[in-house]
Amino acid sequence: METDFQSQYGHLDDEQLLEVAGDRSHLTPEAAVAVDTEVAKRGLTPADLSQHERFVSWSKRRELRILRMKAYGPRARRTRLIVALLVAIVMTAMIVVFTR
Numbered sequence: 001m002e003t004d005f006q007s008q009y010g011h012l013d014d015e016q017l018l019e020v021a022g023d024r025s026h027l028t029p030e031a032a033v034a035v036d037t038e039v040a041k042r043g044l045t046p047a048d049l050s051q052h053e054r055f056v057s058w059s060k061r062r063e064l065r066i067l068r069m070k071a072y073g074p075r076a077r078r079t080r081l082i083v084a085l086l087v088a089i090v091m092t093a094m095i096v097v098f099t100r
Helices: 004-010 014-022 029-042 046-072 075-098
Strands: none
């Protein structure tokens, strides 16, 4: 007999199923078994899960970069680099002055 979890996970596409399988902390033991069963039934491997996690991480970083660009404009990165360079110059000058 098919459980509610099995039918629910059976209707997900591979990407959605990998998303659920990747974040197991919120699953009940019955739900975790149903996810494992569905993953095995589809022939998905740990390599597939790892690849999906890398893709999700890359997508989140990309989305954050896009949001930063929209919020701060294209000059924001250059400005941060210039500020970091100025801080490095000031710190170097302070070290030289105080070590004399």
